[in-house]
Amino acid sequence: MLLGCFLLSAFVTVAQQTFLINMAMIDGLPITPANVFNYQVQSSTTAKVQVKGTIRYRGTGLFATYSFPCTLRQGINMINTADVHPQWQFSSGALQELFFNYKMLPEGTYEYCVTVTPDGTREANDLFTECLYHRAADIFLLNLVYPEDKAKLNEFNPLLTWVANYPFASELTYKIRVAEMKQGQNPANAVLRNQPMLSEVNLSQNSIQYPVYARPLEVNTPYAWTVDAYYKGILLGSAEAWQFIIPDTIQKQILPDRSYIDICREHGNSHLTAIGKLKIKYVLEDNRSDVLSLELFNSSNEKCSFSPNTLSAQYGDNRYSIDLASTAHLKHEGLYTLRIHTKHNKEYQLLFQYLNPDYIR
Secondary structure: OEEEEEOOOOOOEEOOEEEEEEOHHHOOOOOOOOOOOOOEEEEOOOEEEEEEEEEEEOOOOOEEEEEEEEEEOOEEEEOOOOOOOOEEEEOOHHHHHHHHHOOOOOOEEEEEEEEEEEOOOOOHHHOEEEEEEEEEOOOOOEEEEEOOOOEEOOOOOOEEEEEEOOOOHHHEEEEEEEEEOOOOOOHHHHHHHOOOOEEEEEEOOOEEEOOOOOOOOOOOOOEEEEEEEEEOOEEEEEOOOEEEEOOHHHHHHOOOOOOOEEOOOOOOOOOEEEEOEEEEEEEEOOOOOEEEEEEEEEOOOOEEOOOOOEEEEOOEEEEEEEEHHHHOOOOOOEEEEEEEEEOOOOEEEEEEEEEOHHHOO
16 A cells, blocks of 8 residues: 655756656555566766665664666666666565565565665765655455454354465464453454453464463453464564454353263364363273373463372273362363373363352252
């Protein structure tokens, strides 16, 4: 998006030499290796000059510069890339890779200036400079998937997912932010201004289960979330911020007689509840016996005492009912994680909300 352009053409006369730099052909366009030299230089006479271009981002240390000598003929001159050999300099190797290998610049506002300096010029006032400003936006390259915008969820630890449409998506890392929306805020303002409830960086996958160690989500509270994409530490773009809410009807949908949870099939995608007891199933598909070691953690990742913390298993279908109401002191509506380790070095994890049966009768 074009933010502005100052003085696309201006005549300056020094020692009877006049140059006009016209950048109108690339005004409003993303700068790429294919069009970075698509500007005109009008000269009042034949002259040898030094041409320098600078792309500099506002508020960051990102920049790219080039320079080359050339001879301008009287009249309008187009830069012939076959005749010039620009010397480039980049603020980082990652920015150079983005520009030359992937033909793009990262998201943000940058200034692109071209300066023409006649040979022999020593005074700064004898420089001929033209600049334009551009806002590089990540349009439809990074998109949120779930929860969809304005979703009403029935779970407290949703799987947050997104998709990146970059041709080099496998080389990206991501940052996710979830924040509470205050009255009068839109999702973009909320994730920008409010203290995040969840802020995870350097994610290599396109999803994350809302973790138990983050501040718990609450019913009837609107939340906003977004994802940023990075290439080797350089911000490429951000997804449009979306919002979701967990209505209080979720508690009315809880069934006390829930069936046993198969720990081998549960991948954290369900809203699990334990009303006094946690019912789990472990199917052992060979003739070996096994032992399950159990650890229970609260939302602050603190270990909770309970019993039993070991369970034996035999070939076939093993079912257990862990009495949390009698053996553990858990918070009503609190979020907990049960980590299960087997004798054969397999690990499982269940995220669930504990409900005190005395409070829901």
